[in-house]
Amino acid sequence: MKTLLKKARELKNLKTREVAQLLGIDQALISKFESGSRKPTKDQVTKLAKLLEIDLETIMVSWLKEKIIHEIGQDEFALKALRAAEEEIKLNSILPVKKVSTLLQKILDEIDFIKSKLKTFSQIKTSSITQALEVEYTFCSNWMEGNTLSLEETDLVINEGQTISGKSMREHLEAINHQEAIEFIKNRIQNNEALLEKEIVSLHSIILRGILPKEAGQYRAVAITIKDKSFNPCDPAAIPQEVEALFNWYEGNKNKIHPIILAATVKERFLTIHPFINGNGKVSRLIMNSILLQHGYLVASIKADNDNRNLYYQALKGAITKENKDDFILFVAQIEKQSLEHYIETVSQ
The missing domain is CATH 1.10.3290.10 (Fido-like domain)
Incomplete structure (x- = not known):
């Protein structure tokens, strides 16, 4: 997701401080989002997608993927848990x-x-x-x-x-x-x-x-x-x-x-x-x-x-x-x- 955000910002010819000003987010946070050292909230992702004209589904999938990997990616039961979660998500839909x-x-x-x-x-x-x-x-x-x-x-x-x-x-x-x-x-x-x-x-x-x-x-x-x-x-x-x-x-x-x-x-x-x-x-x-x-x-x-x-x-x-x-x-x-x-x-x- 960090690459997605940086490329979209550069395509819009915006500096990190300009993005920060437009969204009311601290400039240091924008830099951390792009370096991958900090994860944005769901609300921040939505705002970034709108400003940088990133497809919302694309960025949300990337954000959720990284969130899941961060939580359970190294656990020995991660794949089994993901399969069980997939079935339950399907069922709830x-x-x-x-x-x-x-x-x-x-x-x-x-x-x-x-x-x-x-x-x-x-x-x-x-x-x-x-x-x-x-x-x-x-x-x-x-x-x-x-x-x-x-x-x-x-x-x-x-x-x-x-x-x-x-x-x-x-x-x-x-x-x-x-x-x-x-x-x-x-x-x-x-x-x-x-x-x-x-x-x-x-x-x-x-x-x-x-x-x-x-x-x-x-x-x-x-x-x-x-x-x-x-x-x-x-x-x-x-x-x-x-x-x-x-x-x-x-x-x-x-x-x-x-x-x-x-x-x-x-x-x-x-x-x-x-x-x-x-x-x-x-x-x-x-x-x-x-x-x-x-x-x-x-x-x-x-x-x-x-x-x-x-x-x-x-x-x-x-x-x-x-x-x-x-x-x-x-x-x-x-x-x-x-x-x-x-x-x-x-x-x-």
Whole structure:
């Protein structure tokens, strides 16, 4: 950057004292900027770029590069840190925090009003209802992926340990594993443990336990092709960094963004990464609901019918392909509101 500044000043036929006078900066500082013995502030760089007619992007990139090298250039972990920072910077540019629509804000306000009523019910009275809602969530999530167990059969498999005639072992394991994954999440929340990249791998391992043992808890090692050409999952080599960056973003924003928006955004971004060969849908829904439960909301369960499934996939596709992220957040808000209303109605009877 020092060469860039000196050449630009000389091209303008300006002396260092003239630059100093025009910008209100000490002449000695201008000389130090050009010798490299002192780094200008961001504000000073902007002023210098304008006066000396240097392309702002060019000089800012040079300034930031030198700043980074100065801070971490000699550290043994510098390159690894830079790669991790690159992924997080990319993620933050993809996931800007923006003002919500009037409609979404209205629903969020209604959700929070209903949620405030949950505190008025005793834990003893609500525990059986919560358990029933979790079984329903397991049924609905598995149904989305083609499991043919009914709600009643799912309940019998989970709570009574029964084997349902005519149903495959895989379908039984899907019900048992999903319920265990919910318990895994609840235990972490109870222990106030953060949602991190390694927990996601554990969730996937639970979901596919006994079903696809070679894949369980393993990121995909090969590129995959999705039928929808507008959706391009990330390169396998970048998966760990992408997932880590996503949850770093979550940690940095979990107290800044409404939990509904937070949960929907993390789920959508997780599916964009598509870290596993199988099980991405179930794991992403579990992550979403983990965030909701962490913030005192209920499990948001997508109803097991074709209309709701079509609405879900349509809204999700729009979010993943960046056509319209608002519709998916609105969809998640609506199903959370339905869950809360159903819960209040049931517990009030």
